[in-house]
Amino acid sequence: MKQEGTFLSLGIKKGTAMAEAPECPDCQRINEVLARVGDRWSVLIVISLSRYETLRFNELKRHLGISQRMLSLTLKELERDGLVSRTYHAVIPPKVEYSLTELGKSFREPVKVLGKWALDNLAAIDSARADYDITNELAAKAG
Amino acid sequence: MKQEGTFLSLGIKKGTAMAEAPECPDCQRINEVLARVGDRWSVLIVISLSRYETLRFNELKRHLGISQRMLSLTLKELERDGLVSRTYHAVIPPKVEYSLTELGKSFREPVKVLGKWALDNLAAIDSARADYDITNELAAKAG
DNA sequence: CTGCATCCAGGCGGATACTG
DNA sequence: CAGTATCCGCCTGGATGCAG
Numbered sequence: 001m002k003q004e005g006t007f008l009s010l011g012i013k014k015g016t017a018m019a020e021a022p023e024c025p026d027c028q029r030i031n032e033v034l035a036r037v038g039d040r041w042s043v044l045i046v047i048s049l050s051r052y053e054t055l056r057f058n059e060l061k062r063h064l065g066i067s068q069r070m071l072s073l074t075l076k077e078l079e080r081d082g083l084v085s086r087t088y089h090a091v092i093p094p095k096v097e098y099s100l101t102e103l104g105k106s107f108r109e110p111v112k113v114l115g116k117w118a119l120d121n122l123a124a125i126d127s128a129r130a131d132y133d134i135t136n137e138l139a140a141k142a143g
Numbered sequence: 144m145k146q147e148g149t150f151l152s153l154g155i156k157k158g159t160a161m162a163e164a165p166e167c168p169d170c171q172r173i174n175e176v177l178a179r180v181g182d183r184w185s186v187l188i189v190i191s192l193s194r195y196e197t198l199r200f201n202e203l204k205r206h207l208g209i210s211q212r213m214l215s216l217t218l219k220e221l222e223r224d225g226l227v228s229r230t231y232h233a234v235i236p237p238k239v240e241y242s243l244t245e246l247g248k249s250f251r252e253p254v255k256v257l258g259k260w261a262l263d264n265l266a267a268i269d270s271a272r273a274d275y276d277i278t279n280e281l282a283a284k285a286g
Numbered sequence: 287c288t289g290c291a292t293c294c295a296g297g298c299g300g301a302t303a304c305t306g
Numbered sequence: 307c308a309g310t311a312t313c314c315g316c317c318t319g320g321a322t323g324c325a326g
Contacts, residue, residue: 023206027187030258036268037261040318044170057288063167067320072289082271093287094326103267110253110260117253118180124246125179128225183298200308210300215309236307237306290325298317305310 036081041066041074043111046083046100050108054099083107179224184209184217186254189226189243193251197242226250 037043044064049055055063061071075098078084083104089095100108180186187207192198198206204214218241221227226247232238243251 024187024191024208027190027207030187030190030261031183032265036265040174044167044174047170048167064170065167068289069291069321070319073319080272080275081268082275083268088288094289096288103264103271106264107260110257113256114253117250121246121249122175122179125224125226128246129223132223132225211309212301212311213299216299231308237309239308288326291323293320293322295320296318298315300315301313303310303312306308 037078037083037107039074039077041070042078042083045071045074045078045098046104046107046111049084049098049100050105054097057096057098060098078104180221180226180250182217184213185221185226188214188217188221188241189247189250189254192227192241192243193248197240200239200241203241221247 037046041064044066045060048060048063052059052063057071057075060066060075061068064071066074075084075086079086082101084098085101087097087099089097180189184207187209188203191203191206195202195206200214200218203209203218204211207214209217218227218229222229224246225244227241228244230240230242232240
C-alpha cells in the first residue's frame, strides 16, 4: 500500500450525546467537535478527495464501496460543514463533482498523523490481542 | 477550557465492515486499524488516563459521564488491545486501577494533533453550517 | 447519472437490577 | 467498589425502488 496517502477512519456516533455534566468538560467539547467530521465515511471521503482532487458521485461510491444512501447523506453533511464543495453540471446525463474546500484540505494533515500511528501500531495491537485471547482461553479451560 | 490537554473523540463502528472489494484497498486497512482503538469511548478514556496517570473504575465513570456498561466493555477492549493496563487490588472494598501502557501513551500524540485541528476549526465549521442552513431555509421558502 | 424514500437488520449505548 | 446481565430505544448502514 502507498504510504504517502496515510489516513484513518474515525467516526463518532452523532446521535448519542454525552451525559450533561461530566467532570471532564473538555470531553464534551471533543465530542461536539468530532461529531461534525469524525464519522466513518466522512474521513474516507476526505481521504479519497485528497488523492483524486475531484470525484463524481459514482466514482466515490465505487471507490469506497459505500452505499448510495450513506454516500449521499455523508456528502451532504460534509458540504454543510464546509469541508467539501459540490459542483452541479446541468448536462444530460447529470454530472456532479465533489472536491475538497480549503477547510477540507486542512483536515488532511491530522488525519495523516493519526493514520500513520494506526498503521505503525497495528501489529502491536494485534499481538496484544493474541496474547490476551490466549490467556483468556487458557483461564477458561482451567476454570 | 484548557488547551494543553487537547484531544478528540473518534469512534468507528466495529460491527460494520466495509464492502469486500472497494477500489480503495487502503481504506479497508484504515477501517480495520481504527476499528480497534477508534471508538468514541476508547479515545475519551485514553485522554483521561493520559492526564491522571491512574484512575479507578468509578473515577473514570464520573469523569466521563459514561455508563458502567460501556466503561466496562471499553476498558476490556482497551486492555485487550494493549493500550490500558488493569491492576486489581484484593482489598475490601475492591480496588481496581487503570493506567496507560507504553502503547497507550504513544497514542496520545496523534490524538492531540487531531484534537487541535478539531478545536481550531470548530468555529469555521459552525460558520459553514450556519451559512448552509440559512441558504437552505431561504431556498425552501422561495421554492 | 444523481439522488431521495422506505424498509429492515444489527450494533451502540443508556437504565436498571443484581452479584462478589 | 467493581463489575455482569437484561431490557430496550436509537442510530447506522445496506438493499431496494423510484424520480429528475
